[in-house]
Amino acid sequence: xxxxxxxxxxxxxxxxxxxxxxxxxxxxxxxxxxxxxxxxxxxxxxxxxxxxxxxxxxxxxxxxxxxxxxxxxxxxxxxxxxxxxxxxxxxxxxxxxxxxxxxxxxxxxxxxxxxxxxxxxxxxxxxxxxxxxxxxxxxxxxxxxxxxxxxxxxxxxxxxxxxxxxxxxxxxxxxxxxxxxxxxxxxxxxxxxxxxxxxxxxxxxxxxxxxxxxxxxxxxxxxxxxxxxxxxxxxxxxxxxxxxxxxxxxxxxxxxxxx
Amino acid sequence: xxxxxxxxxxxxxxxxxxxxxxxxxxxxxxxxxxxxxxxxxxxxxxxxxxxxxxxxxxxxxxxxxxxxxxxxxxxxxxxxxxxxxxxxxxxxxxxxxxxxxxxxxxxxxxxxxxxxxxxxxxxxxxxxxxxxxxxxxxxxxxxxxxxxxxxxxxxxxxxxxxxxxxxxxxxxxxxxxxxxxxxxxxxxxxxxxxxxxxxxxxxxxxxxxxxxxxxxxxxxxxxxxxxxxxxxxxxxxxxxxxxxxxxxxxxxxxxxxxx
DNA sequence: ACCTGAACACCGTTCAAGT
DNA sequence: ACCTGAACACCGTTCAAGT
Numbered sequence: 047x048x049x050x051x052x053x054x055x056x057x058x059x060x061x062x063x064x065x066x067x068x069x070x071x072x073x074x075x076x077x078x079x080x081x082x083x084x085x086x087x088x089x090x091x092x093x094x095x096x097x098x099x100x101x102x103x104x105x106x107x108x109x110x111x112x113x114x115x116x117x118x119x120x121x122x123x124x125x126x127x128x129x130x131x132x133x134x135x136x137x138x139x140x141x142x143x144x145x146x147x148x149x150x151x152x153x154x155x156x157x158x159x160x161x162x163x164x165x166x167x168x169x170x171x172x173x174x175x176x177x178x179x180x181x182x183x184x185x186x187x188x189x190x191x192x193x194x195x196x197x198x199x200x201x202x203x204x205x206x207x208x209x210x211x212x213x214x215x216x217x218x219x220x221x222x223x224x225x226x227x228x229x230x231x232x233x234x235x236x237x238x239x240x241x242x243x244x245x246x247x248x249x250x251x252x253x254x255x256x257x258x259x260x261x262x263x264x265x266x267x268x269x270x271x272x273x274x275x276x277x278x279x280x281x282x283x284x285x286x287x288x289x290x291x292x293x294x295x296x297x298x299x300x301x302x303x304x305x
Numbered sequence: 306x307x308x309x310x311x312x313x314x315x316x317x318x319x320x321x322x323x324x325x326x327x328x329x330x331x332x333x334x335x336x337x338x339x340x341x342x343x344x345x346x347x348x349x350x351x352x353x354x355x356x357x358x359x360x361x362x363x364x365x366x367x368x369x370x371x372x373x374x375x376x377x378x379x380x381x382x383x384x385x386x387x388x389x390x391x392x393x394x395x396x397x398x399x400x401x402x403x404x405x406x407x408x409x410x411x412x413x414x415x416x417x418x419x420x421x422x423x424x425x426x427x428x429x430x431x432x433x434x435x436x437x438x439x440x441x442x443x444x445x446x447x448x449x450x451x452x453x454x455x456x457x458x459x460x461x462x463x464x465x466x467x468x469x470x471x472x473x474x475x476x477x478x479x480x481x482x483x484x485x486x487x488x489x490x491x492x493x494x495x496x497x498x499x500x501x502x503x504x505x506x507x508x509x510x511x512x513x514x515x516x517x518x519x520x521x522x523x524x525x526x527x528x529x530x531x532x533x534x535x536x537x538x539x540x541x542x543x544x545x546x547x548x549x550x551x552x553x554x555x556x557x558x559x560x561x562x563x564x
Numbered sequence: 565a566c567c568t569g570a571a572c573a574c575c576g577t578t579c580a581a582g583t
Numbered sequence: 584a585c586c587t588g589a590a591c592a593c594c595g596t597t598c599a600a601g602t
Contacts (some may be wrong), residue, residue: 096436101575114587117577125576169435175481176431177355179527181504186511186520193519204533205522212475212541213390215482219474222434222481245440252445259460261445264466268438274463281464281473286541289548360594373568376596384595 079111084120085131089168092132097170102128129174134182136171139164141187146195151287153195154209158217158283165221172222201294209290216286224275338370343379344390348427351391354431361387388433393441395430398423400446405454410546412454414467417476419541424480431481460553468549475545483534 087105102125106113123127140161146153159224165171192210245268253262270278346364361384365372399420405412424430451469458465504527512521513559527535 082500085554098436102577103575112587113576118586119361126412160454172481173432173436176428176484177357177486179486179504181508181527185510186508189526190517190520194524197519203523207529208540209478210536211482211537212544214544215478215479215541216471216475218481219476219478220470222431222477222493223470225435227436227438229383245438249440250443252442258445258449260456264452264462267448267466268440270466274561278467278470280546281467282474285471285548285552286475286545287553289544292551293544293547361596362594371568372595377567 079109079115079119081131083109084116085128085135087127089132089135092170093168097173100125100128108128126178130178130182133171133174133178133180134184136164136168137182137188139186141184141191150196150199151291154192154213154287155283157192157195158213161214161217162221162224162279166224167264169221169225172218172225175218175303199294204237205294211288212290213283216282220275220279220282224272224279226272316337336366338374338378338380340390342368342516343375344387344394347387348391348394351429352427356432359387385437389437389441392430392433392437392439393443395423395427396439396441396443396447400443400450405450406455409455409458410550413451413472413546414542416451416454417472420473420476421480421483421538424477425483426485428480431477431484434477458545458553464553471545471549472542475541479534479541483531 076272084105087108088100091105092100097270102116103113109116111119117123117127120128120131122131136153140157142156142160147156192214193206196206196209199209202207252258343364346367347359350364350367351359361375362372363377368375370378374383375387379387379390382405399416401415401419406415451473452465455468457462458468460468508525511517
């Protein structure tokens, strides 16, 4: 094997000729190179392999261009600019194009449910939340939409902002909680099973110390199914909306959701 | 300037001799090398410069050891192992060593307040949340503590878990929302001011389109002060706890927090 | 058996040379 | 003026050679 031969997957388009010019297929561009195409490629790569797998060079190779062309075509100055563009395309997906319910509670519930669904498909979005500022046009549209949802809530500006923040942060937190971390370290199924086994043994040893009585009763939390995670989300969202409603306007509209 | 001369900050301890042996200070170890010292160095580096600045090589240089020694001394197999250790030391800080209040609402409030305070000091923790599984011993102790907080809540296991999840996810989400992103890209004060100016102009242009009436009324959100962010957190936490209480047990205990 | 220097296979980004 | 190959200064991790 040569020292640094192209490894197929990551082969650059500048790799030297194979076969004859006549039979060699032209590097026909699969998609016209635009900022959108570049960002779309980055998003789908991140969806599939996580944020760490994003590299300018890999995206360039995927789009059959040179690494540096990504900078000039997407008009980005750094990888962080690319991240900002990725964040914003996800924000676009969170917009409720079908319109907002009139009632503020239903409107907030609708945005929260939609946001969570979108975030579950793009787990890396949450990884980026702490590092980047959300000011892209679609982030702004999303914020405008959420503010519109509570526009007829008769409370002062600060409270309205706290309401929006409460629902948004709850939603993001739930998404972070529910995200499937199975794909971590790109483990194979076999390696994953082995890892799970090690975790099991380790946790049982901890439980055996007797220092975790409540945890022992509660059982394994990582095994919570996607359906249960969604139930947990819907329950919590109702509690939060009930809480906002009763705290701001008294108890008249609350429903019991016990069991 | 030589091609790859050590740049001071990142100079390796294996850099060749300067001056005489007799006057050259011995590479006296500042702290005895242990797993704890390695993790502590990583945590403080991440606190100061963000998660991306973490590299095995930099940590090694800081501790005056070779990069590979980090692996053998900390008994880690990969950078991800180091991340897991970092996560867990933060979990340790979230434990309420002073004990839990008896009332479940006060107990949950206390854990949430403490967690948020800790997370604000270690913003990178949230960046890692989506990629790693929280199963370290201190993460387990934290979970045990939260479960203990709701141990005398007379609801079934699934509901109790949803309560814990609701408060935890809200707290993490609020911390993510409130984290100071000023340090992004290690910009200088001047570069930061310039960037802020650009953001201002950009946002004003967006507002001028008239497509963001609610946003225009609400004003600039990024400028929210740490104090206001804390108020927003406390308000939302009260709403959530009120909501849980009234939804599960009826309205008797709720207080109005209007204005 | 343990430790580690050198090497490998990547990075993001700069820059100068080419068109 | 625009584009880009080569170079620079990093990475994490493997591995073989040294003790």
